[in-house]
Amino acid sequence: MLGRPGYHIRRALRNMRQSPFLSLASIATVALSLALLAFFALAVLNVQQLMASWGDEMAIVAYLDDPPEEKVLQQWLADIRAYAEVQDITYVSQPEALERFRERLGPEAGLLDGLDAQILPASIEIHLREELRQRTTLETVAGQLQQDARFEDLTYGREWLEKFEAFLLLLRISGAALGSFLMFAALVIVANTIKLTLYVRQDELEAMSLVGATSLFIKLPYLFEGTLQGLIGGVLALGASLLVFRLLLMDVLAKLLMITGIDTIHFLPPAWQVGLVLGGGLIGLLGSLFALRKFARIGPA
Amino acid sequence: MIQLYNVTKSYLRGQNALNDITLKIEKGEFVYLTGPSGAGKSTFLKLLYCAERPSRGQILINGRNITRFGVQRIPLLRRDFGIVFQDFKLLNRRTVYENVAFPLEVTGHKRFEISKKVYQTLKQVGLQHRLNDHPLQLSGGEQQRVAVARALVVEPLILLADEPTGNLDPDVTLEIMEMFKDANARGTTVVMATHDRQLIRQFPRRILELDAGCIQMDDLPC
Numbered sequence: 001m002l003g004r005p006g007y008h009i010r011r012a013l014r015n016m017r018q019s020p021f022l023s024l025a026s027i028a029t030v031a032l033s034l035a036l037l038a039f040f041a042l043a044v045l046n047v048q049q050l051m052a053s054w055g056d057e058m059a060i061v062a063y064l065d066d067p068p069e070e071k072v073l074q075q076w077l078a079d080i081r082a083y084a085e086v087q088d089i090t091y092v093s094q095p096e097a098l099e100r101f102r103e104r105l106g107p108e109a110g111l112l113d114g115l116d117a118q119i120l121p122a123s124i125e126i127h128l129r130e131e132l133r134q135r136t137t138l139e140t141v142a143g144q145l146q147q148d149a150r151f152e153d154l155t156y157g158r159e160w161l162e163k164f165e166a167f168l169l170l171l172r173i174s175g176a177a178l179g180s181f182l183m184f185a186a187l188v189i190v191a192n193t194i195k196l197t198l199y200v201r202q203d204e205l206e207a208m209s210l211v212g213a214t215s216l217f218i219k220l221p222y223l224f225e226g227t228l229q230g231l232i233g234g235v236l237a238l239g240a241s242l243l244v245f246r247l248l249l250m251d252v253l254a255k256l257l258m259i260t261g262i263d264t265i266h267f268l269p270p271a272w273q274v275g276l277v278l279g280g281g282l283i284g285l286l287g288s289l290f291a292l293r294k295f296a297r298i299g300p301a
Numbered sequence: 302m303i304q305l306y307n308v309t310k311s312y313l314r315g316q317n318a319l320n321d322i323t324l325k326i327e328k329g330e331f332v333y334l335t336g337p338s339g340a341g342k343s344t345f346l347k348l349l350y351c352a353e354r355p356s357r358g359q360i361l362i363n364g365r366n367i368t369r370f371g372v373q374r375i376p377l378l379r380r381d382f383g384i385v386f387q388d389f390k391l392l393n394r395r396t397v398y399e400n401v402a403f404p405l406e407v408t409g410h411k412r413f414e415i416s417k418k419v420y421q422t423l424k425q426v427g428l429q430h431r432l433n434d435h436p437l438q439l440s441g442g443e444q445q446r447v448a449v450a451r452a453l454v455v456e457p458l459i460l461l462a463d464e465p466t467g468n469l470d471p472d473v474t475l476e477i478m479e480m481f482k483d484a485n486a487r488g489t490t491v492v493m494a495t496h497d498r499q500l501i502r503q504f505p506r507r508i509l510e511l512d513a514g515c516i517q518m519d520d521l522p523c
Contacts, residue, residue: 007406018394204392210350211404211451212380215372 012224015201022197023229026287029193030233030280031240033186037179038241038268038276042249044175045272046265048168058133058161060126060142062151067094067122076150080124085132085141090125094118124151135161183283190287194226198295205295223288230284234277242267302328302459302490303349308358310344310514318344320514322358326492328458331485333501334494336511342494345511346461349492350382351375363458380408383452383489387464389444391436391451397423398432401450408455422454426480442473449480453489460484462493466500478504 016023068076073091080089092100097120102109126145128137138156145151198205208218250265268276303326310319319341326332334342347353348360351370359368367378391400398419405415423429426446436444445465452460460481466474478500485491495501501508505522 004409203390204394207390207392207403208407209376210379210384210390211407211455212376212378212382213407214376217376217407 008220009224011221012228015221015225016228019197019200022193022200023225026190026193026197026226026229026284027233027236029189030186030230030283031236033182033189033283034234034237034276034280035240035244037182037186037279038237039244039249040175040178040182041268041272042241042245044171044179045268047171048175049266058128058138058156060128060138060145060154060156062124062126062145063121063153063155064123065121065153077124079148080126080145080151083141083144085128085137087127087129089127092123092125094120094122097122121153135165183279187283187286187290190226190230190283191290194222194284194287195291195294198222198291202295219288219292222292223285226284226288226291227281228284230280230282230287231277232280233284234280237280238273238276302326302330302363303492304359304361305348306359306361308348308355308360310341310348310353311356317356317514319348319355319511322514322516324509324516324519326490328490329485329488331481331491331506332493333506333508334492334511335496335498335501335508336517337496339513340511341514342496342511343463344514346384346463346492346494349459349461350379350384376407380404380455381458383455383457383460383484385445385448385452385460385462385465387467389436389448391444391447393436396433396435397428397439397447400436400447401454404451404455418454419450422450425453425483426450427476442469442476445469445473445477446480449477453480453484456487457489460489460491460493462491462495464494464496466495466497474500475503 062080067073077089077091080086095117098112098115098117101120102112105111126141128141135158138161139158142154142156146154205218245267305322305324308319308322309317311317322345334345336342344353348355349362351367355368359366361367362378363381365378370378392403395403401419401422402415405418410418419432420429423432426449428443428446428450431439431443436447439447445468449465452462462481465481466477469477474497481491481493482504507522508518508520509516510518510520
């Protein structure tokens with residue numbers, strides 16, 4: 001029976017042609033559910049990206065009250081570079097610190113006129129390797145550095161980091177929970193819509209079983225139909241979310257996130273786009289499978 | 302061809318639809334299953350094509366004990382049958398051609414074979430000119446002829462008919478009976494449930510009379 005996929009696909013297409021409204025209802029259901037999921041994923045992804053960009057700025061800063069001579073400083077920097085966790089370090093001299101401060105003040109920079117660079121301490125910014133940028137590693141490295149009398153005055157924003165990590169965790173958990181809920185809701189709605197289409201075709205299913213069709217032979221066209229409707233729904237959801245993203249969301253999200261310093265809003269990455277369409281197909285397939293359990297019965301009840 | 306040994310079918314209500322039936326129908330026989338409404342005629346047929354399972358007893362079709370057939374084997378069994386119902390059970394969204402072709406598609410026939418067989422069978426029942434029509438465009442008699450064509454196109458070993466002429470006028474009834482007679486003459490065993498006494502007198506064959514699930518009479522015509 002499986003050796004004739006062309007036949008089953010032709011039957012699936014014919015079924016769709018014969019019940020255009022029911023097919024459209026299934027496609028629309030998948031498309032709406034997935035579009036909702038896509039919008040949600042867009043928001044979560046962009047916020048996560050923002051969080052990740054904040055994570056990139058995670059660094060340990062060692063303040064030097066009294067900057068040493070160049071030769072000694074180079075030795076200190078070499079000692080810090082020797083840590084396996086450290087990716088790179090930046091020495092910020094007192095004049096550079098004042099210059100940065102001036103830049104940050106922007107139009108108010110005039111306030112610093114006449115001040116000596118000595119008012120700000122020199123510092124060493126220590127960036128860890130990307131995969132180690134988390135609170136625990138920062139704590140460990142900072143602890144080890146603090147053992148060294150040269151780097152007593154350290155800061156790495158411990159409290160902020162704790163809140164940041166908790167927020168990131170909450171975002172991931174709520175994202176996964178809401179995403180799963182939306183997927184499940186989509187599956188239930190699609191299964192019920194397909195059940196309706198099967199209810200209309202109950203006579204057909206009965207007639208098929210009476211002339212000796214196997215359960216698989218009866219089910220295959222409906223499984224193809226469900227999968228195809230799901231895939232079409234997935235493509236529509238992707239198109240709709242791209243359209244809404246371009247016309248509306250990009251501006252709104254950009255304005256919201258601008259405040260936080262992020263300047264580029266991203267659409268779903270290609271793997272997610274493919275996943276959305278394939279997810280539509282999977283929802284359609286599973287929906288048909290659930291619906292068929294009740295309707296495509298061959299033997300005695 | 303068909304053997305029943307002490308077959309009983311009871312439903313949840315407690316009353317037996319069929320009660321301790323033992324009988325044999327030989328290959329090529331034409332048998333009427335008759336009796337009042339609720340006598341067990343439809344249940345008898347359903348047991349043969351495995352839409353129901355007997356509560357007790359054994360059923361053998363063509364030497365195979367079908368009593369405990371699993372769902373995988375039931376479709377293969379049904380391919381030996383042609384089944385005709387009082388309410389036709391046609392696919393109204395499909396054309397006459399597609400309705401008759403369907404059992405052949407199920408069994409994996411090639412397209413050219415299907416079109417040849419469907420055309421021949423529709424010619425037998427006199428509907429070769431209506432193959433592109435849909436069932437609801439046809440009269441009741443024509444719809445039943447399509448149903449008969451669908452049953453006969455697979456050249457079944459056994460033809461089961463459940464009140465096939467119940468909704469038809471006398472002229473169409475005679476046409477349908479002629480088709481059954483032709484199929485029987487070609488070697489198909491026919492089991493037909495009917496309560497039409499006149500029809501039985503007109504085409505005398507073996508009669509199995511059921512009443513309250515029991516065989517009241519098993520009579521061969523003189």
